[in-house]
Amino acid sequence: MKYQSQKVALYYIYGALTLFAAQILFGVVAGTVYVFPNVLSELLPFNVIRMIHTNALIVWLLMGYFGAAYYLLPEECETELHSPKMAIIQFWLFMAATAAAVVGYILGYHEGREFLEQPLPIKVGIVVVALMFLYNTTLTLLKGRKTAVSNVLMVALWFVALLFLFAFYNPSNLAVDKMYWWYVVHLWVEGVWELIMASILAFLMIKMTGVDREVVEKWLYVMVSLSLFTGILGTGHHYYWIGTPGYWQWIGNVFSTLEVVPFFAMVVFCFYMVWKGGRDHPNKAALLWSLGCSVMAFFGAGVWGFMHTLSSINYYTHGTQITAAHGHLAFYGAYVMLNLAIFTYALPYLRGREPYNQQLNMWGFWITTSAMAFMTFTLTFAGVVQTHLQRVLGMNYMEVQDQVALFYWMRLGAGVVVLIGVTMIIWSLVVAPRGPRVTAGARLPAE
Amino acid sequence: MDRHLTVAAESDDISASSTTLNDGHGLSSRTAIFVWLLASGTTVMSMVLALIGDDRTGAMLGILPAMTIMMVGSLKAWLILRYYLGLGPSADGWRGLFIAFLIVIFAGVLAAQAAMILMNR
Amino acid sequence: MEPDQDTIAQHDDSGLMDHDPQSASDAWGGLEALPGHPLMWVLILSELVVFGAFLLTFSAARIGDPAGFANDQLHLDRVMGGINTLVLLTSGLFAVFAVRAIKKDAVLQCRVWLAGTAVLGIVFLIVKLIEYGTKIDAGIGLETSTFFTLYYLITGFHALHVVMGLGVLGVVAIWPNLTNIETGTAFWHMIDMVWVLVFPVIYLLR
Ligand code: HEM
Ligand code: HEM
Ligand SMILES: [Fe+2]
Numbered sequence: 056m057k058y059q060s061q062k063v064a065l066y067y068i069y070g071a072l073t074l075f076a077a078q079i080l081f082g083v084v085a086g087t088v089y090v091f092p093n094v095l096s097e098l099l100p101f102n103v104i105r106m107i108h109t110n111a112l113i114v115w116l117l118m119g120y121f122g123a124a125y126y127l128l129p130e131e132c133e134t135e136l137h138s139p140k141m142a143i144i145q146f147w148l149f150m151a152a153t154a155a156a157v158v159g160y161i162l163g164y165h166e167g168r169e170f171l172e173q174p175l176p177i178k179v180g181i182v183v184v185a186l187m188f189l190y191n192t193t194l195t196l197l198k199g200r201k202t203a204v205s206n207v208l209m210v211a212l213w214f215v216a217l218l219f220l221f222a223f224y225n226p227s228n229l230a231v232d233k234m235y236w237w238y239v240v241h242l243w244v245e246g247v248w249e250l251i252m253a254s255i256l257a258f259l260m261i262k263m264t265g266v267d268r269e270v271v272e273k274w275l276y277v278m279v280s281l282s283l284f285t286g287i288l289g290t291g292h293h294y295y296w297i298g299t300p301g302y303w304q305w306i307g308n309v310f311s312t313l314e315v316v317p318f319f320a321m322v323v324f325c326f327y328m329v330w331k332g333g334r335d336h337p338n339k340a341a342l343l344w345s346l347g348c349s350v351m352a353f354f355g356a357g358v359w360g361f362m363h364t365l366s367s368i369n370y371y372t373h374g375t376q377i378t379a380a381h382g383h384l385a386f387y388g389a390y391v392m393l394n395l396a397i398f399t400y401a402l403p404y405l406r407g408r409e410p411y412n413q414q415l416n417m418w419g420f421w422i423t424t425s426a427m428a429f430m431t432f433t434l435t436f437a438g439v440v441q442t443h444l445q446r447v448l449g450m451n452y453m454e455v456q457d458q459v460a461l462f463y464w465m466r467l468g469a470g471v472v473v474l475i476g477v478t479m480i481i482w483s484l485v486v487a488p489r490g491p492r493v494t495a496g497a498r499l500p501a502e
Numbered sequence: 503m504d505r506h507l508t509v510a511a512e513s514d515d516i517s518a519s520s521t522t523l524n525d526g527h528g529l530s531s532r533t534a535i536f537v538w539l540l541a542s543g544t545t546v547m548s549m550v551l552a553l554i555g556d557d558r559t560g561a562m563l564g565i566l567p568a569m570t571i572m573m574v575g576s577l578k579a580w581l582i583l584r585y586y587l588g589l590g591p592s593a594d595g596w597r598g599l600f601i602a603f604l605i606v607i608f609a610g611v612l613a614a615q616a617a618m619i620l621m622n623r
Numbered sequence: 624m625e626p627d628q629d630t631i632a633q634h635d636d637s638g639l640m641d642h643d644p645q646s647a648s649d650a651w652g653g654l655e656a657l658p659g660h661p662l663m664w665v666l667i668l669s670e671l672v673v674f675g676a677f678l679l680t681f682s683a684a685r686i687g688d689p690a691g692f693a694n695d696q697l698h699l700d701r702v703m704g705g706i707n708t709l710v711l712l713t714s715g716l717f718a719v720f721a722v723r724a725i726k727k728d729a730v731l732q733c734r735v736w737l738a739g740t741a742v743l744g745i746v747f748l749i750v751k752l753i754e755y756g757t758k759i760d761a762g763i764g765l766e767t768s769t770f771f772t773l774y775y776l777i778t779g780f781h782a783l784h785v786v787m788g789l790g791v792l793g794v795v796a797i798w799p800n801l802t803n804i805e806t807g808t809a810f811w812h813m814i815d816m817v818w819v820l821v822f823p824v825i826y827l828l829r
Contacts, residue, residue: 261627261628262627262628262629263628263629264628265628267627268627273651273661276662277662277665280662280665280666280669281665281669284666284669285669300765300766301766301772302765302766302772302775302776305677305680305772305773305776306776308680309673309676309677309680310673312676313669313672313673313676316669332628336629529719529722529723531719531720531723534716534719534720534723535716537716538712538713538715538716541712541819542709542712542713545705545708545709545712546705546709548705549701549702549705552701552705552827553702560690560693560694560696560697560829561693561829562689562693562829563828563829568828571823571827571828572823572824572828574823575819575820575822575823575824576820578708578712578816578819579816579819579820582715582812582815582816582819583812583816585719586715586716586718586719586808586812586815587658587809587812587813587816588657588658588805588809589657593656593657595653596653596656596657596664599668600671603671603675606675606679607675607678607679607820607824610678610679610682611678611679611682611824611828613682614682614683614685614686615682615828617686618685618686618689621686621689622689
């Protein structure tokens with residue numbers, strides 16, 4: 056850590072990890088309801104549990120990006136943050152809005168649009184938080200050195216906020232509603248979040264492999280171009296069967312198939328950089344998360360996404376457990392792992408702890424990743440059976456659910472293992488490092 | 503002498519990459535105009551042929567006429583690639599990739615045509 | 624510039640790391656061998672894949688309904704299509720001349736050729752609009768049939784690229800140096816090349 060103001064990232068990282076834990080807990084509860092349908096049904100209905108699970112996910116990922124930006128911007132721009140104080144206020148505002156939203160959900164205040172359930176005042180609060188963030192970071196960027204990494208990251212974060220504005224538009228026609236809904240959901244995860252992913256991975260590669268910045272930046276530009284080229288029109292894969300015109304099938308088929316390419320490019324990028332630059336960075340765990348992120352994102356988003364992205368296949372699989380399988384592995388591989396990579400990288404510096412317990416962290420990596428992969432497989436099997444029985448043979452929905460109950464048990468089992476793995480990761484990041492405290496200044500040789 | 507069209511096209515021409523033999527400004531205007539004449543000429547010719555023999559019935563083309571049409575199109579595409587886009591000897595590997603692209607289109611479209619001809623019988 | 628990598632890597636064994644010194648030029652993985660900016664070639668390759676996929680999709684869709692496709696195709700104006708082919712081929716020639724001019728540092732000449740290229744691009748668009756106009760007057764729209772959906776999508780995407788190409792030509796005309804002109808004209812040639820493939824597949828084959 057070279058700049059004092061990078062420390063504000065700690066708030067965000069701890070906040071994100073807290074919500075991460077909550078997200079997983081609620082996931083396990085939701086998985087339990089799947090096999091014991093009456094659990095909590097009076098106290099906390101399934102839809103609310105699910106809402107907290109998915110909203111906590113989105114919010115902690117965003118919080119992680121904020122933290123990552125506050126950590127890496129000073130280093131990239133070679134200047135202190137514009138206002139660390141404002142960053143801290145922004146954090147507490149964000150936390151308050153999140154808490155208010157959760158309480159609201161439990162009491163039944165929500166808008167019922169998946170991922171965007173937040174009641175209007177909360178949405179406004181989110182926009183205020185985003186504006187504070189963008190103001191703070193943009194001024195930092197403007198006064199300092201401008202690098203490709205920081206430019207791409209900031210452009211992406213601006214678009215994250217701009218696209219969120221579509222969340223305010225909620226037409227009563229359900230098809231139109233869904234059309235705009237995907238502007239947020241799809242254009243986030245398959246558009247600008249990909250840029251965030253590429254730029255943070257680029258930052259990590261520069262720091263950890265020693266490959267020249269110039270080389271990394273070129274890769275970054277290529278990955279960014281490919282993401283936008285394919286991702287924007289790839290939105291078409293959500294417009295197959297929701298009442299939008301038929302030409303979307305052609306557009307969606309072609310462009311969303313190509314969405315695999317940028318994810319593949321990110322795998323090649325990470326491994327090539329590590330191969331070229333060497334692996335002698337002491338933070339092996341962070342390197343593991345970075346490489347793992349690119350690989351699991353490729354499988355979750357690329358392979359599992361492609362699996363149901365052709366309209367002729369999606370005709371049968373739309374909205375089945377196959378979608379849930381893909382949603383889990385894609386979100387985990389791309390964005391959960393990305394955040395854990397930058398957290399694992401940054402925390403030892405932020406806390407001046409070195410060496411810290413990497414072993415536990417890496418065990419957490421393998422356990423969590425394997426369990427998420429297993430969960431994905433079980434959901435995929437459930438989805439294939441469901442598609443066949445329900446969509447091909449025409450059995451009714453609830454009958455089919457009974458047929459796949461075994462898979463839901465296995466999903467719950469995998470979920471419990473995920474919970475264990477995540478506990479290990481969080482423990483290793485927050486509590487475990489018991490090594491001698493080294494002050495940040497002491498371990499930075501003169502440059 | 504127009505080196506590009508006569509020699510450089512397929513052989514591993516070393517001299518074309520050295521600047522001594524061309525005028526130092528890449529593609530000569532002679533070559534460029536020649537390429538243009540060739541491409542436009544085939545276009546005009548096929549338009550004339552089409553207009554003369556055009557019964558506009560929409561009957562399916564046999565494999566040979568279809569192949570001719572696609573060859574003319576691919577030739578034009580290749581001329582543009584090789585001369586206008588400048589995929590000269592310095593870009594050997596890339597030239598291969600682009601030619602592969604043309605071959606895939608050519609083969610794919612004709613395979614579809616062949617399939618339809620077979621099913622039509 | 625100071626080294627970016629974390630300082631930790633500068634152990635005493637750093638001599639063991641065999642970083643091959645990277646020249647900036649080899650960093651594009653070979654793309655730098657092509658004229659213009661390497662990122663343009665990333666775009667060109669992506670565009671070719673997309674248009675290629677669309678043309679193959681079109682051919683595949685035609686297998687399902689050869690008669691319907693042939694019937695719909697009778698509504699297309701092949702002469703207009705042929706004229707547009709000539710227009711684009713000629714504009715490509717002008718673009719080549721623009722590059723030659725800038726290599727001789729003749730900026731004005733370069734701009735004149737670029738303007739010529741752009742004018743022909745506009746002619747192309749006008750012809751295209753006339754074509755669309757007659758279709759629409761005849762009541763043929765985007766959702767009339769699979770043939771016309773694909774016809775509008777593919778030629779529409781292509782026309783959109785012509786519009787973008789005009790923008791690109793304009794931008795490089797404002798800042799004319801060799802890299803910029805080569806980059807801009809490379810995009811234009813790509814558009815040209817896509818059209819000479821779209822034309823036979825959609826207008827001529829039946
Ligand atoms: C990291 C990137 C990605 C994430 C986080 C992600 C996440 C998701 C999620 C959560 C859903 C479910 C949305 C809902 O209906 O509630 C979904 C749907 C879908 N995704 Fe992705 N996705 C990603 C990338 C991709 C890619 C690259 C493809 C295609 C190659 C793809 C194809 C699809 C398709 C076709 C659906 C619709 C499924 C249906 O009809 O039910 N996704 N995605
Ligand atoms: C980091 C790990 C996780 C991520 C990124 C994640 C992400 C998601 C997402 C994106 C959805 C919405 C899916 C859709 O719209 O199709 C979802 C729903 C769900 N998740 Fe998770 N989740 C994670 C962990 C878990 C765990 C450990 C469990 C425990 C079993 C779980 C159980 C569920 C359940 C039951 C649903 C509701 C599915 C439905 O409505 O049918 N998740 N999760
Ligand atoms: Fe999507």
